[in-house]
Amino acid sequence: MGNELNRRSFLNAAVSAAGLVAMGPLLSACGSGPAQRAGVGSEAALKAVLPAYVPNTSIKPDIPSIAGGPDVMTNPGFLSYPANRVATVSGIPGKGGTYSAVTPLWGTIPPADNAFYAAMNKALGVQLEMKPADGNNYNTIIPTMTASKRLPDWIQLPTWWNSQMNVGGLVGNQLADLTPHLSGDNIKKYPNLAAIPTAAWRTGAWGEKLYGIPSFATGFQIAGTLYFRRDVFDAKGITADQVKSADDLMKLGKELTDAKNGVWAFDDVYRYLYTSFGAPLKWRVDNGKLVHLFETEEFYAALDWNNRLAAAGYVHPDALAGDNANGNTRFFGGKTLISSGGTGTWNLADLQAGRAADPDYRRGAFNIIAADGKSTPRVDMGAGASIMSYLNINMKPEQIEECLAVANYLAAPYGSAEFTMVNFGVEGTHFTMVDGVPTATEAGKKEVQAQTYPFLAAPAAVVNSPGVELVTRDYTSWQAANVKALAKPVFWNMNISMPQAQATADAGQQVEDAMRDCIHGKKSVAEVKEAVASWKTSGGGDKLIQWTNDNVLQKHGTGQ
Amino acid sequence: MTTATPTRPDRGTRPARQSWRVRLRRDRSLVLMTLPAVVLLLVFNYVPLFGLVTAFQEYDPLAGIWYSTWAGLDQFQRLFGDANFWNAVQNTLYLSFVQLVLFFPVPIALALLLNSVLSLRIRNFIQSVVYLPHFFSWVLAITIFQQMLGGAGALNHFLRNNDVGTWDVMTNPDTFALLVSAQVIWKEAGWGIIVFLAALAAINTDLYEAAAADGAGRWRRLWHITLPGLRGVIVLMLVLRLGNALTVGFEQFLIQRNAVGYDTADVLDTFSFYYGIATGDYSYGAAAGLFKSVISLLLIWGANKLAHAFGEDGLYRR
Numbered sequence: 003m004g005n006e007l008n009r010r011s012f013l014n015a016a017v018s019a020a021g022l023v024a025m026g027p028l029l030s031a032c033g034s035g036p037a038q039r040a041g042v043g044s045e046a047a048l049k050a051v052l053p054a055y056v057p058n059t060s061i062k063p064d065i066p067s068i069a070g071g072p073d074v075m076t077n078p079g080f081l082s083y084p085a086n087r088v089a090t091v092s093g094i095p096g097k098g099g100t101y102s103a104v105t106p107l108w109g110t111i112p113p114a115d116n117a118f119y120a121a122m123n124k125a126l127g128v129q130l131e132m133k134p135a136d137g138n139n140y141n142t143i144i145p146t147m148t149a150s151k152r153l154p155d156w157i158q159l160p161t162w163w164n165s166q167m168n169v170g171g172l173v174g175n176q177l178a179d180l181t182p183h184l185s186g187d188n189i190k191k192y193p194n195l196a197a198i199p200t201a202a203w204r205t206g207a208w209g210e211k212l213y214g215i216p217s218f219a220t221g222f223q224i225a226g227t228l229y230f231r232r233d234v235f236d237a238k239g240i241t242a243d244q245v246k247s248a249d250d251l252m253k254l255g256k257e258l259t260d261a262k263n264g265v266w267a268f269d270d271v272y273r274y275l276y277t278s279f280g281a282p283l284k285w286r287v288d289n290g291k292l293v294h295l296f297e298t299e300e301f302y303a304a305l306d307w308n309n310r311l312a313a314a315g316y317v318h319p320d321a322l323a324g325d326n327a328n329g330n331t332r333f334f335g336g337k338t339l340i341s342s343g344g345t346g347t348w349n350l351a352d353l354q355a356g357r358a359a360d361p362d363y364r365r366g367a368f369n370i371i372a373a374d375g376k377s378t379p380r381v382d383m384g385a386g387a388s389i390m391s392y393l394n395i396n397m398k399p400e401q402i403e404e405c406l407a408v409a410n411y412l413a414a415p416y417g418s419a420e421f422t423m424v425n426f427g428v429e430g431t432h433f434t435m436v437d438g439v440p441t442a443t444e445a446g447k448k449e450v451q452a453q454t455y456p457f458l459a460a461p462a463a464v465v466n467s468p469g470v471e472l473v474t475r476d477y478t479s480w481q482a483a484n485v486k487a488l489a490k491p492v493f494w495n496m497n498i499s500m501p502q503a504q505a506t507a508d509a510g511q512q513v514e515d516a517m518r519d520c521i522h523g524k525k526s527v528a529e530v531k532e533a534v535a536s537w538k539t540s541g542g543g544d545k546l547i548q549w550t551n552d553n554v555l556q557k558h559g560t561g562q
Numbered sequence: 563m564t565t566a567t568p569t570r571p572d573r574g575t576r577p578a579r580q581s582w583r584v585r586l587r588r589d590r591s592l593v594l595m596t597l598p599a600v601v602l603l604l605v606f607n608y609v610p611l612f613g614l615v616t617a618f619q620e621y622d623p624l625a626g627i628w629y630s631t632w633a634g635l636d637q638f639q640r641l642f643g644d645a646n647f648w649n650a651v652q653n654t655l656y657l658s659f660v661q662l663v664l665f666f667p668v669p670i671a672l673a674l675l676l677n678s679v680l681s682l683r684i685r686n687f688i689q690s691v692v693y694l695p696h697f698f699s700w701v702l703a704i705t706i707f708q709q710m711l712g713g714a715g716a717l718n719h720f721l722r723n724n725d726v727g728t729w730d731v732m733t734n735p736d737t738f739a740l741l742v743s744a745q746v747i748w749k750e751a752g753w754g755i756i757v758f759l760a761a762l763a764a765i766n767t768d769l770y771e772a773a774a775a776d777g778a779g780r781w782r783r784l785w786h787i788t789l790p791g792l793r794g795v796i797v798l799m800l801v802l803r804l805g806n807a808l809t810v811g812f813e814q815f816l817i818q819r820n821a822v823g824y825d826t827a828d829v830l831d832t833f834s835f836y837y838g839i840a841t842g843d844y845s846y847g848a849a850a851g852l853f854k855s856v857i858s859l860l861l862i863w864g865a866n867k868l869a870h871a872f873g874e875d876g877l878y879r880r
Contacts, residue, residue: 149626166842262722264714319713323733324820337714502622502842509841512646515824524735524823540643 045558047210051181053189058197058415060088063464065478067221070485073201073495074383075221079465079478082438084417090194091420095407096127102154103130104147105391105457106137118427118449125423126408130156132454141166148172156405158391158457159214161205169392170499173208177392181212182399183406192410194420198462201386204495215409216387217460222481223384224488225283226274226344232366232476234339242368247375248278248307251340255316258339266318268311269329269341272521276304279373283382285492285550287560292551296513296534296543305520305527307373312523322522334359348477350467364472367480370487381484382491391458409459416464424455439468490562493554504549507542617848630845637849647850649825650833657829658807660739665746666803669754670796674788676755677762692752700813703749707741708732732818735826742814757795765791797874805862808854830854 065079111134112118123129133154135143141163147153148167153176159167173179182188184203189196198219206214228251230242238258245251258267277283281300286293295301311317318338320328330347332338334356348365356363370379391409393402414420422440426433432446442451465481467473500508516533519525537543586593612627617637619630641647672692679685695703709715713730721728731737769787778786812831819827828836830850838847862877869876 264719266714319718319730319733320708322821323708323712324818325708502620506841506843506846511836511841515836518820519823519825522733522820522823524733536645540640 045561048204048207051185051210051212052200052207053184053203053212054187054196055198055200056190056193056196058090058194058461060090061415061417063416065465065474068482068485070221070488071490073199073221073386073490074485074488075199076478076481076485077220077222077463077465079474080416081471081474083440083466083468085438087417087419087422089419090414091411094125094127095404095411097404098127098129099401099404100129101131101156101401101405102133103156103454103458104133104135104154105158105454106140106160107134107452107454108137109452111136112449112452112454116449117445118432121428121431122423122455125420126411128404128408130408134452134454148176151176153177153394155394155397155401156391156458157394158389161385161388161390164497165499165505170208170497173213173392174211174395176395177213178395178397178402179211179213180215180393180402180406183402184212192406192413194410194413194415194461195406195459197415198413199386201495202462203386205385205387205497206390206392208497208499214390214392215406215459217389217391217413217456217458218463219387219461220463221386222345222485222488223386223388224345224381225384226342227370227381228271228274228340228342228368229333229347230341230366230368231333231336231339232364233360233362234336235366236364237362242366245368246371248275248371248373249375251371252307252311252314252316254340255311255314259316261315264337266316266321266338267340268317269321269332269338270317270326270521271311271340271342272304272308274342275308275373276301277382278371278379279304279307280377283491287492287555292547292555294543294547296510296537297547302527302531303373305517305530308521309523309527312521317522324518324522330355331359334363336360348473350470350473353467353470353473364476366476369480370484379487380489381487383488383494385495389457389460412455412459413461415461416466421461424460425453426450437469492560492562494561496554496558496561498550498554500546500549500553503542504546507537507546510537510541510543512541513537614848614852616845617852619845621845621848633845637845638853640846641849641853644837646824646828646837647833650828650830653826654808654810654829657739657742657810661743661746661810662803662807664740664743665751666800668747668751670758670792672751673755673758673762674784676759677788689752689755692755694752695749696753698749700749700811700817703745704814704817707745733821735822738818738822738826742811742818745814746811757799758792761792761795762788794875797869797872798876801862801865801869801876804865805858807861808858 061084063078064081067078068076070076114132119130119132140160144157144159144163144167159169159172161169164170169177184192184195195215198216199221201221202216202219203212203214206212206216232242235242240254240257245254255267259265279300281298281304282293282295284295286295286298312322318332320332321338329338329341329343333341336359348367352365353363356365370381372379393405397405411420412424414424422429426440426442427446427450429435431443432450433440433442435441465474465477513530513533516525516530520527520530534543615627616630618633618635619627620633620636621627621630676685676688679688698706711717711730712732713728715732718728718730731741734741765788770783773783773787808830810829812829812835815827815829815832816835819832821827824836831854834847834850834854838844838850866876866878
């Protein structure tokens with residue numbers, strides 16, 4: 003029976019993929035016409051439905067969270083794995099339903115029907131068929147599912163692909179509205195979900211309704227920052243905290259570059275530095291007028307500085323040749339000493355990989371600076387979460403409630419009994435405790451370490467590096483020192499779904515291209531200005547600014 | 563001169579057409595054997611042609627082809643007014659021309675050279691060595707070039723340590739055409755000789771013996787026997803190359819686009835990718851692709867005509 007069903011669904015899937023191009027028109031013809039797009043909703047109406055926030059107090063972190071401004075706080079830190087694994091869910095959440103789930107996986111797909119899935123199904127009380135899909139091709143796998151309207155019951159759609167996967171068009175058409183189940187005090191039925199900060203729920207909201215279930219929510223979301231080799235800096239007696247301006251950085255470039263020995267001070271840093279020059283992330287409101295990044299003087303100042311950095315010979319030649327994939331290898335190997343990247347890089351795996359290349363390896367990050375050295379340093383904060391799962395619109399209300407109960411289990415806090423089960427598996431089978439650190443067995447490496455369930459729901463992010471206190475201490479103290487610099491950009495945490503022509507202008511490919519050549523020293527700032535001028539007229543830039551002003555700023559405000 | 567050459571049957575003397583039933587019975591095993599290929603061709607080459615309709619729409623993947631707004635020739639109007647597009651066309655033609663001049667003769671020369679090596683063992687060895695790079699991916703090929711010639715590569719490391727100025731050819735837009743031609747020669751020249759070697763093997767060795775007996779030297783034999791024997795194949799390859807003049811490769815330019823800049827490295831295929839697919843502007847990419855296909859068709863038709871005018875077979879016999 004099971005086999006037969008599988009084969010049939012497999013055949014259906016094959017047909018829908020092979021016939022996609024030919025039958026596209028027919029498939030859409032069966033639908034109900036052009037889909038409605040959800041966009042930004044009214045601020046007041048959205049506030050009325052956002053879930054209540056009830057922090058979890060059952061497990062105390064070693065380094066508590068520090069609040070910055072509204073919606074801003076550092077991630078709490080754990081120096082060791084909590085010894086007392088408290089249970090936060092009583093009883094079994096599920097009622098025996100069967101659901102399929104698709105999540106992205108950047109790694110080796112674990113064997114289907116493995117012991118870990120079986121143990122999880124038993125603990126959850128549902129038959130959850132996990133179907134992890136290759137993360138590197140995930141953005142091309144999902145559109146074939148949505149085009150044939152064959153989404154699974156539960157699916158992960160990372161927010162950085164929102165426009166490519168057209169999530170704004172899918173919510174309410176193929177993805178279920180969770181507002182009746184989660185809004186306001188309704189969420190208190192699911193205490194672990196209620197412990198997820200409000201900003202993250204807002205990221206999953208479209209047009210005044212709640213759709214997404216956030217994983218790894220954080221109050222310290224920034225695009226990334228500038229890193230340095232702390233071990234090398236310490237050995238040379240350089241104090242990174244003394245770097246307070248773009249000029250200071252440029253001086254470091256001269257001091258650290260030793261091309262003869264194959265060492266360059268910098269890798270590509272533009273992407274995480276341009277806002278230090280006072281440029282907006284993308285939008286700014288000047289005296290009530292909406293201004294795009296490309297229209298600001300600060301943007302050109304940032305380009306000019308990076309252009310000079312490259313021309314001075316302080317940037318590694320491979321970085322200038324556009325090779326970003328090996329940036330970490332260069333940094334680990336000490337070929338570059340200052341690099342940039344997302345904050346997700348700063349973890350235990352990074353330390354282990356770095357120490358494999360150089361036993362002294364230690365990562366450090368510069369404090370957020372203002373390029374002129376005088377203004378108040380600020381960094382634009384991002385949305386409350388970037389991993390977001392959704393339920394299928396065809397599910398009945400009681401099925402949705404069952405899945406939310408499962409999500410509540412998956413979102414149990416760091417160090418709890420449930421968290422240990424979801425992330426490490428069954429003790430004795432998938433992991434053993436070694437010096438107080440849960441350590442994966444062979445079975446655990448194969449079945450559990452490839453993360454699947456946390457992509458459906460997970461607790462708010464914490465900093466931890468079991469077994470090595472250094473990383474947690476370094477990272478949490480950097481967050482604490484910089485939490486005051488986080489500020490909300492214009493249109494913060496607003497899901498904007500724009501027509502294709504505007505989306506194309508928003509991507510601004512021709513300016514991106516000119517910009518990259520400029521920061522690599524191949525084009526002048528004046529040439530970028532020319533590219534911007536043509537982007538504004540023939541590239542749809544002016545229309546984009548007008549559209550955003552009329553449809554977002556005037557209707558919904560800045561969201562700050 | 564009615565049926566002088568048995569290899570070219572005269573059209574006038576063809577037997578009366580038999581009924582299709584008889585012909586089907588006679589050829590059924592042949593038809594059966596070609597069927598899978600025809601089905602593949604239909605499914606992967608002809609059916610997707612319907613997707614071309616998106617070039618005339620404001621295609622929205624969620625609405626589907628059926629419900630996307632009709633745009634008429636708007637995409638083409640935008641395309642022809644786009645300086646980046648014309649830049650990509652220009653780059654494509656220029657790179658294609660440089661490769662035609664620099665790359666095209668190399669496999670022929672290599673084939674002739676290999677053919678003149680008598681020792682089978684040495685010949686097989688050389689052949690394997692020059693074949694090998696064909697099986698590398700472009701990522702690997704360019705990484706090897708970067709490790710050797712890049713700004714932090716072996717050559718520049720040597721130059722720098724000896725206080726001679728550096729020479730970063732990997733990021734120099736002015737020499738990019740030469741660089742990519744060198745890469746293509748290194749990677750594909752060995753593979754390209756296969757067809758010429760086959761043509762060389764087909765030349766009747768009696769001709770060489772007779773010429774040698776008449777006192778013709780090495781060069782005279784090359785000029786009067788080998789090259790005329792290869793002429794048909796060379797013209798065929800040239801026709802194909804001209805027809806593909808707008809297809810100079812994709813990965814090679816995609817990977818190196820950031821190194822030398824888009825205005826040097828963007829060819830039509832990367833243009834469609836960056837300005838069409840990558841930004842979700844599918845219709846625009848489709849329009850650029852359609853433009854390329856139409857021009858390619860005209861080119862291949864013209865080149866074939868030219869081949870016929872010179873008395874060669876071209877893609878097919880007249």
